[in-house]
Amino acid sequence: xxxxxxxxxxxxxxxxxxxxxxxxxxxxxxxxxxxxxxxxxxxxxxxxxxxxxxxxxxxxxxxxxxxxxxxxxxxxxxxxxxxxxxxxxxxxxxxxxxxxxxxxxxxxxxxxxxxxxxxxxxxxxxxxxxxxxxxxxxxxxxxxxxxxxxxxxxxxxxx
Amino acid sequence: xxxxxxxxxxxxxxxxxxxxxxxxxxxxxxxxxxxxxxxxxxxxxxxxxxxxxxxxxxxxxxxxxxxxxxxxxxxxxxxxxxxxxxxxxxxxxxxxxxxxxxxxxxxxxxxxxxxxxxxxxxxxxxxxxxxxxxxxxxxxxxxxxxxxxxxxxxxxxxxxxxxxxxxxxxxxxxxxxxxxxxxxxxxxxxxxxxxxxxxxxxxxxxxxxxxxxxxxxxxxxxxxxxxxxxxxxxxxxxxxxxxxxxxxxxxxxxxxxxxxxxxxxxxxxxxxxxxxxxxxxxxxxxxxxxxxxxxxxxxxxxxxxxxxxxxxxxxxxxxxxxxxxxxxxxxxxxxxxxxxxxxxxxxxxxxxxxxxxxxxxxxxxxxxxxxxxxxxxxxxxxxxxxxxxxx
Numbered sequence: 001x002x003x004x005x006x007x008x009x010x011x012x013x014x015x016x017x018x019x020x021x022x023x024x025x026x027x028x029x030x031x032x033x034x035x036x037x038x039x040x041x042x043x044x045x046x047x048x049x050x051x052x053x054x055x056x057x058x059x060x061x062x063x064x065x066x067x068x069x070x071x072x073x074x075x076x077x078x079x080x081x082x083x084x085x086x087x088x089x090x091x092x093x094x095x096x097x098x099x100x101x102x103x104x105x106x107x108x109x110x111x112x113x114x115x116x117x118x119x120x121x122x123x124x125x126x127x128x129x130x131x132x133x134x135x136x137x138x139x140x141x142x143x144x145x146x147x148x149x150x151x152x153x154x155x156x157x158x159x
Numbered sequence: 160x161x162x163x164x165x166x167x168x169x170x171x172x173x174x175x176x177x178x179x180x181x182x183x184x185x186x187x188x189x190x191x192x193x194x195x196x197x198x199x200x201x202x203x204x205x206x207x208x209x210x211x212x213x214x215x216x217x218x219x220x221x222x223x224x225x226x227x228x229x230x231x232x233x234x235x236x237x238x239x240x241x242x243x244x245x246x247x248x249x250x251x252x253x254x255x256x257x258x259x260x261x262x263x264x265x266x267x268x269x270x271x272x273x274x275x276x277x278x279x280x281x282x283x284x285x286x287x288x289x290x291x292x293x294x295x296x297x298x299x300x301x302x303x304x305x306x307x308x309x310x311x312x313x314x315x316x317x318x319x320x321x322x323x324x325x326x327x328x329x330x331x332x333x334x335x336x337x338x339x340x341x342x343x344x345x346x347x348x349x350x351x352x353x354x355x356x357x358x359x360x361x362x363x364x365x366x367x368x369x370x371x372x373x374x375x376x377x378x379x380x381x382x383x384x385x386x387x388x389x390x391x392x393x394x395x396x397x398x399x400x401x402x403x404x405x406x407x408x409x410x411x412x413x414x415x416x417x418x419x420x421x422x423x424x425x426x427x428x429x430x431x432x433x434x435x436x437x438x439x440x441x442x443x444x445x446x447x448x449x450x451x452x453x454x455x456x457x458x459x460x461x462x463x464x465x466x467x468x469x470x471x472x473x474x475x476x477x478x479x480x481x482x483x484x485x486x487x488x489x490x491x492x493x494x495x496x497x498x499x500x501x502x503x504x505x506x507x508x509x510x511x512x513x514x515x516x517x518x519x520x521x522x523x524x525x526x527x528x529x530x531x532x533x534x535x536x537x538x539x540x541x542x543x544x545x546x547x548x549x550x
Contacts, residue, residue: 003453003457007457007530010530011530011531014530018461018534021460021461021464022457022458022460022461022530023457023460024460152194152197152201154197154199154201155183155197156183156186156187156192156194156196156197156507157179157182157183157186157194157196157197157507157509158179158183158196158197158198158199159177159179159198159285159286159287159335
């Protein structure tokens with residue numbers, strides 16, 4: 001299972017036939033395994049890693065540090081769930097360190113994001129403060145180098 | 160005017176440039192070539208090893224070491240042998256840290272081969288053995304292994320080539336380029352042939368960590384063989400440390416003491432930074448090796464399956480990171496196949512005959528590449544074959 005997950009993490013577009021060969025099993029087993037992983041919620045989805053700069057350089061992404069007061073019953077969960085439910089939010093993670101939630105938000109422009117922070121995020125009960133950090137350039141994401149072609153330092157042929 | 164012809168010794172003049180080199184020159188001139196030709200890992204040296212090297216450089220630990228190598232490294236290597244092949248070698252008398260496996264091969268041959276001596280070289284194999292033997296004045300005697308024997312050396316093949324001049328047997332398993340391994344029973348059969356002779360085995364086990372399935376077995380483990388075997392190994396392939404140039408050899412002190420003198424005078428000592436780094440490798444990075452092996456194994460199955468599907472019959476290798484598919488179905492020679500492939504589809508693979516005549520009809524394909532890279536290369540080879548058959 002772990003090997004299958006790792007392979008899919010590096011390339012989710014490998015076919016079941018290819019996965020079966022690499023893991024020394026058959027296609028049917030792979031199909032069943034993937035189904036199980038999806039049913040159990042271990043695999044939550046599949047996505048493409050896109051170099052946005054080449055698609056739409058108007059897009060803006062921000063990582064927002066959010067400090068919150070934990071609720072007596074639910075701790076951070078209730079607030080985090082509320083934030084995560086907003087469609088502008090791409091990612092929401094509970095952090096250790098100087099703030100509590102790291103919220104990734106994308107918008108068409110700076111205004112979009114500042115409106116989101118001011119109107120939606122800051123208004124949630126329990127949110128103490130926010131600090132918005134805009135993404136300037138992405139160099140690597142999900143283990144994939146975005147900005148340059150990965151080069152092979154090795155020669156073409158060696159003994 | 161200086162007569163250069165008189166300057167160079169005949170043995171060097173007669174040395175043929177490596178077949179790999181020639182092909183490299185062709186591939187190098189073309190643009191956009193994707194290669195399956197590299198004989199080194201695509202992993203980076205584990206960070207712990209690199210970090211150790213940096214730290215020792217910062218501390219200025221850059222002097223010569225003892226001729227044999229750092230004592231701590233020699234101890235670690237001794238333990239490594241005990242752990243992996245269950246043989247005890249005296250760290251002070253029976254092990255030498257060398258400049259890659261290559262130096263170990265060179266100085267072992269120089270210590271044991273005299274003009275006229277015959278040296279049996281199992282082929283196809285790494286390109287350096289025969290030139291080194293010839294340089295020492297020895298006579299290289301190739302023993303061709305066969306695909307129907309899984310490219311293993313058989314006792315019969317060995318017996319056939321032994322004469323009263325035979326001095327050494329060079330036994331390179333796991334094998335570059337075929338990926339073949341010798342199992343214990345195969346080695347026992349070889350040991351049986353050698354036990355009553357005066358022939359020494361030079362066992363090049365540089366790929367010993369990269370086996371898929373059964374654990375590596377050394378001929379030195381066979382009864383009566385420790386006393387007549389020089390085991391060569393190193394850090395290049397297992398710890399992804401090719402550029403660090405660090406290998407080692409081990410054998411009975413009666414032989415190693417003489418090999419040692421050549422090392423002492425020719426090399427002084429192996430690179431100090433690399434030696435410190437290697438200690439960290441053996442101490443802390445064995446699990447990294449395991450991870451690399453798992454990754455190679457997946458790619459191995461992927462590539463073997465890929466070639467078989469393309470109709471290039473591919474023996475399933477059990478070691479190293481090469482596959483050695485047969486291209487005989489195309490009717491082309493290895494060289495022609497590789498040249499046409501690189502010109503038309505810009506995929507570089509190495510002609511099998513670069514590793515000895517018996518490699519003719521095969522190509523060496525390295526799978527020390529990412530799966531996506533391998534996929535693209537296989538796709539192009541498929542296109543090449545389609546176009547070739549439709550001509």
